[in-house]
Amino acid sequence: MSSRTVIRGGLVITASDEIHADVLIEDGRIVALAASNTPAAQAWTAERTIDATGKYVIPGGVDAHTHMELPFGGTFASDTFETGTRAAAWGGTTTIVDFAVQSVGHSLREGLDAWHAKAEGNCAIDYGFHMIVSDVNQETLKEMDLLVEEGVTSFKQFMAYPGVFYSDDGQILRAMQRSAENGGLIMMHAENGIAIDVLVEQALARGETDPRYHGEVRKALLEAEATHRAIRLAQVAGAPLYVVHVSATEAVAELARARDEGLNVFGETCPQYLFLSTDNLAEPDFEGAKYVCSTPLRPKEHQAALWRGLRTNDLQVVSTDHCPFCFEGQKELGRGDFSKIPNGLPGVENRMDLLHQAVVDGHISRRRWIEIACATPARMFGMYPKKGTIAPGADADIVVYDPHAEQVVSAATHHMNVDYSAYEGRRLTGRVETVLSRGRVVIDEREYTGHAGHGVYTPRSTCQYLN
Ligand SMILES: NC(=O)NCCC(=O)O
Ligand SMILES: [Zn+2]
Ligand SMILES: [Zn+2]
Numbered sequence: 001m002s003s004r005t006v007i008r009g010g011l012v013i014t015a016s017d018e019i020h021a022d023v024l025i026e027d028g029r030i031v032a033l034a035a036s037n038t039p040a041a042q043a044w045t046a047e048r049t050i051d052a053t054g055k056y057v058i059p060g061g062v063d064a065h066t067h068m069e070l071p072f073g074g075t076f077a078s079d080t081f082e083t084g085t086r087a088a089a090w091g092g093t094t095t096i097v098d099f100a101v102q103s104v105g106h107s108l109r110e111g112l113d114a115w116h117a118k119a120e121g122n123c124a125i126d127y128g129f130h131m132i133v134s135d136v137n138q139e140t141l142k143e144m145d146l147l148v149e150e151g152v153t154s155f156k157q158f159m160a161y162p163g164v165f166y167s168d169d170g171q172i173l174r175a176m177q178r179s180a181e182n183g184g185l186i187m188m189h190a191e192n193g194i195a196i197d198v199l200v201e202q203a204l205a206r207g208e209t210d211p212r213y214h215g216e217v218r219k220a221l222l223e224a225e226a227t228h229r230a231i232r233l234a235q236v237a238g239a240p241l242y243v244v245h246v247s248a249t250e251a252v253a254e255l256a257r258a259r260d261e262g263l264n265v266f267g268e269t270c271p272q273y274l275f276l277s278t279d280n281l282a283e284p285d286f287e288g289a290k291y292v293c294s295t296p297l298r299p300k301e302h303q304a305a306l307w308r309g310l311r312t313n314d315l316q317v318v319s320t321d322h323c324p325f326c327f328e329g330q331k332e333l334g335r336g337d338f339s340k341i342p343n344g345l346p347g348v349e350n351r352m353d354l355l356h357q358a359v360v361d362g363h364i365s366r367r368r369w370i371e372i373a374c375a376t377p378a379r380m381f382g383m384y385p386k387k388g389t390i391a392p393g394a395d396a397d398i399v400v401y402d403p404h405a406e407q408v409v410s411a412a413t414h415h416m417n418v419d420y421s422a423y424e425g426r427r428l429t430g431r432v433e434t435v436l437s438r439g440r441v442v443i444d445e446r447e448y449t450g451h452a453g454h455g456v457y458t459p460r461s462t463c464q465y466l467n
Pocket of ligand 2: 245295
């Protein structure tokens with residue numbers, strides 16, 4: 001038996017349009033939009049009517065960069081797929097793309113199977129996988145073709161973290177050449193990890209052990225240098241490139257130059273680089289550890305370049321790089337040695353609200369908010385128009401958003417499994433009210449009505465954002 005829901009009276013915002021329209025949903029999909037208060041819309045009947053008068057009706061967020069349960073620095077990211085996807089739903093995100101990990105000496109398949117096992121039956125919202133490639137060899141390269149065919153169409157490589165995820169330039173070039181053939185998209189962690197390790201050793205030898213030195217050794221120039229190198233390697237390979245977690249003005253400049261040259265080079269930044277800075281890393285009593293991530297937070301001056309890049313489309317996507325570690329027992333592993341602080345920040349629940357605040361503050365328009373948080377990540381990673389928009393045929397992943405509600409962000413009220421908030425005490429205008437995932441209401445006027453296992457694996461096509 002079919003089930004119908006209608007959302008009435010809201011302002012429907014997509015990357016391209018803003019219209020006062022009613023939205024009809026049937027069996028998990030959007031079937032029609034019609035201008036509100038018209039006979040066409042009024043004729044619709046449904047089992048459930050959601051009143052969105054005075055609210056925005058937006059596509060569910062697509063967070064293309066999360067790390068649930070990631071093993072890192074001798075511990076694991078503290079959100080499981082269950083807790084992390086539930087928190088995502090609370091924050092208006094209805095799809096995540098997480099990173100399965102290939103360990104050195106193991107196959108891509110083993111890594112991917114392990115991540116499927118962690119996620120399956122546990123997710124509140126839909127999910128897909130990228131693959132972290134840590135060990136480029138002939139077998140890995142062949143496996144990349146198979147993964148693209150089965151819907152894992154993007155691969156992350158690291159120019160940082162020698163001895164863990166690091167690939168050298170030859171390995172990167174080979175993977176890029178392969179992706180040029182099979183349609184995969186290489187996602188690059190662009191920092192010169194070899195040079196950074198020298199600076200880490202020298203800083204520790206000088207007794208510089210506090211969290212703030214994490215930011216000092218991971219220099220903006222070393223992000224820019226790696227970004228430049230990745231761009232040129234991709235150009236040589238004839239492959240597109242997506243640079244993750246861009247934080248430095250100089251790195252944005254490299255992306256802008258490459259894009260001016262017409263290259264298929266894309267950049268992602270994250271809320272932490274837009275809203276936080278080295279001031280947070282310098283907080284006393286080891287509190288700065290809460291803000292240790294890589295690439296690192298930068299001095300405030302870098303934020304203007306990131307906002308500008310988002311407006312000019314030199315940066316296309318805002319993802320969270322959600323990788324939470326509790327302050328107690330996890331971040332504390334690095335007391336006395338900043339290089340032992342597990343890298344990563346929580347944020348999957350905060351992204352849509354922080355970016356709405358950017359709309360309120362005048363950094364971006366409402367449509368650009370939806371473009372960078374929903375539509376472009378869906379296109380970039382081969383899920384559009386199933387995800388990332390409100391249109392007939394799309395999955396009914398929809399958020400009713402109250403643009404006037406006021407909230408104060410706090411660990412006391414958030415739903416992520418982590419004992420602090422990177423945005424503690426921040427006042428935001430706007431709040432998620434109701435969330436539908438494939439037509440099912442999972443947040444109902446700020447009450448969780450979803451369940452683990454509702455979210456399904458979403459195989460992806462290749463990048464839909466190429467020139
Ligand atoms: N970003 C970060 O600090 N941790 C997660 C791993 C990564 O994305 O590099
Ligand atoms: Zn990274
Ligand atoms: Zn990451």
